[in-house]
Amino acid sequence: MRVDGLLFDKDGTLFDFGATWNSWAAGMIRDFADGDAVMAARIAAELDFDLPSEKFLPESVVIAGTNREAAEAVARAVPGQDVEEMELRLMHAAADAPLAPAVALAPFLDGLAGLGLRLGVMTNDTEYAARAHLGEAGVAEKFHFIAGFDSGFGAKPAPGPLLAFADAVQIDPARVAMVGDSTHDLIAGRAAGMQTIAVLTGVAGADELAPFADVVFPDIGHIAGWLAE
16 A cells, blocks of 8 residues: 555645635624625735635635734734734634535445555644544544644644654654645645645646646545555
8 A cells, every 4th residue: 555644735626615614704703794885895905805706816825824924914904913812713613613624434445444554634724623623523532643733732834743643653754744735735745745635625726737737636535546546
């Protein structure tokens, strides 16, 4: 088999990014603006979010950035906001976001576990939100490792949190594949000496991801076939 472990990004990888976050973000922006259309437009601009179409732009910090970076962006647009309070508010709100799994996660993960693979999640979201989302999807217990940017290992695109997974499950990084929807995921994977799998359930397209990926798939459901080749 090609690998002994798979480390997944969360948003845009395990969960379809647009279906999970676009409408949620539009509602949060309007809540932050408290009915002020000018303020809502300002927040949307800071987040690189197209408010009329309710879609994140490919360059948005929210796509691959941390919860802290998102909080800093909102705080720049809303006078008098404390970044730490904003970060906490976003963390709790994000934990309740509607989830749109990229595939039926439980049978997919059970299939991988049946192959003897060690499984992990590393997201630039908070660990709190990651555990909440995976728990809501009924799959948290299927992972041997769950980390966010605030778990003490760093954030992607640095390789530190990826190497923490390899260390936790005692696998050579070269025998791990990092699976993600952004260049942050793939650059981190390459820096950690891992194989890299790109999926197109995020915002980035194949042309953007391919230079950093060993393979590019429409979604994570194609990984089992790749493993069997």
